[in-house]
Amino acid sequence: MLSDRLPPHIEPNAVSRALAALAARRVEIADLTESNPTRVGLVYPPDLLAPLAEAAGLRYDPCPLGLLSARTAVAADQRRRGADVDPAHVVLTASTSEAYSWLFKLLCNPGDAVLVPQPSYPLFEHLTALEGIRAHPYALEYHGLWSIDVASMAGAPPNTRALLLVTPNNPTGSYVTPAALAEITDLCRRRSWALVVDEVFADYPLEAADPPTDIAARAGVLAFSLAGLSKSVGLPQLKLGWIIAGGPPAVRDAALQGLELVADTFLSVGTPVQLAAPRLLAEGAAVRAAIHERVRRNLSLLRAAAGRNPACDLLRTEGGWSAVIRVPSTRREEQLVIDLLEQERILVHPGYFFDFAREAYVVVSLLPAPHVFGDAVDRLLRFVSR
Ligand SMILES: Cc1ncc(COP(=O)(O)O)c(C=O)c1O
Known part of the structure; x- marks a missing residue:
């Protein structure tokens, strides 16, 4: 009765079941997946949310691509990173996830x-x-630094x-890297592929010197850069x-015209958040700074913990909100995550959740409160080193 678009199995996996069992007993855990x-x-x-109550929001005047005032604010915000964006090239969506779905409708036929x-x-x-x-898939490989295997794209269907x-x-x-981006852009030009660039974490560099950002605004091929309030000012609920x-x-x-039709079909972005966008983007800078400070602090706690546990290898983290740790491969990742949960009350993501080519990796979020994070990563690294 249901379509093949849904996965065949949507039952909870073993980790979710272990987590639910602990939650039923009201056991507190340190959630490093938060x-x-x-x-x-x-x-x-x-x-911060006061501008959502503007009286102008009582009037509904749909604009498929978004209110010009909001699109202008988004365009102006890109100047923080030196990008010159025309508001006419900005399309508002309810989220980055929705942006993907609109772009897939725009660019792809079924199959x-x-x-x-x-x-x-x-x-x-x-x-x-x-x-x-x-x-x-195309591969990202780690050799002390992550790099994109551009050659692996040659086998694309x-x-x-x-x-x-x-x-x-x-x-x-x-x-x-600039070099990989040049190769990728050239491949897109030769193969007539559009380039879709997810830059939701571009505001959070950690160990990167002047990385390429705002790629669509500077691209020589049809390209789209995606981002949103959820990461740029820490307001996913808006x-x-x-x-x-x-x-x-x-x-x-032509792509913008197509997107206008898709957007007009759904009109999914609420008016109050569009009216509030200029102030949210300006005043949200304080939240962005607090998040940036948090992820930097937790990364340094993690580095210190990794230094005390040489059996684990903290991979280089150039930006974003998460970190990857290679851990001794003493059991399957899923079992490791369940053991950590049941014995140490610590929740992490296994590498397989993100399709790492090999085991054993765990992924931690750098967002949790530092007093929770610092203690939990210490215990985590000691546990997996045993
Ligand atoms: C790489 C990446 N893209 C997009 C998203 C989704 O962002 P949004 O909340 O705007 O849909 C996430 C959320 O974690 C993400 O990690």
């Missing part, structure tokens, strides 16, 4: 493929399947329509994301 910035004890300016990084954001599997398209780039990537924290379209003017403008 990626929701509103749940980690950050202090938000108390009147077409898009290239996705591996390891990367696990939601790509569902975002593609729900649009009736296929995700074809003939019906590939777009290449997805996540920079910095989740969870590897790696940015695309549901405002955006696409910035770039590339040769004729193809970019």
Whole structure:
């Protein structure tokens, strides 16, 4: 009765079952998978959401691509990183996830493929399947630094329509290098692929010197940069994301026309958040700074803990909100995660959740409160080193 777009198995996995059993007994755990910035004890300016109550929001005047005032604010915000964006090239969405779904509707026919990084954001599997398209992986490899295996893209199926780039990537924290970006752009030009660049974590560099950002605005091929309030100012609940379209003017403008039709079909972005966008982007800078400080602090706690546990290898984290630790491969990752949960009351993501090519890796969020994080990573690294 249900479509093939849904995964065949949607029952909870063994980790979720172990977690549910602990929750039923009200056992407290240190959750190192927490990626929701509103749940980690950050202090938000108390009147940050006041602009949502503007009386102008009582009037509904739908604009498919978004209110010009909000698109202008998003364009102006890109100047923080030196990008010159025309508000006419900004498309508002309810989230970055929705931006993906709109771009897949714009670019792909059912059955077409898009290239996705591996390891990367696990939601790509569902975002593609729900649009009736296929995700074809290309590899990221670690040799003291993550690099994109551009050669692995050569085997892309003939019906590939777009290449997805996540920079910095989740969870590897790696940015695309200028050299890899030039190669990728050239491949997109030769193969007529659109370039879709997820830059949701671009505001959080950690160990990166001047990485490429705002890629669509500077691209020589049809390209789209994606981001949103959820990461840039730590407000995922407001549901405002955006696409910035770039590339040769004729193809970019045709894409914007297509996106306008998709957007007009759903009109999913609420008016109050659009009216509030200029102030949210300006005043949210304080939240962004607090998140940045948090992830920096936790990364230094993690580095110190890794220094005390040489059997574990903390991989280089150039940016973003997560860190990857290679751990001794003494048991399957799933068992390791369950043992950690049941014996130490610590929850981490296993590497396989992000499709790492090999075991054993664990991924931790750098967002939790430092007193929770510092103690938990110490215990985590000692436990896996035993
Ligand atoms: C790489 C990446 N892209 C997109 C998203 C989704 O962002 P949004 O909340 O705007 O849908 C996430 C969320 O964690 C992410 O990690």
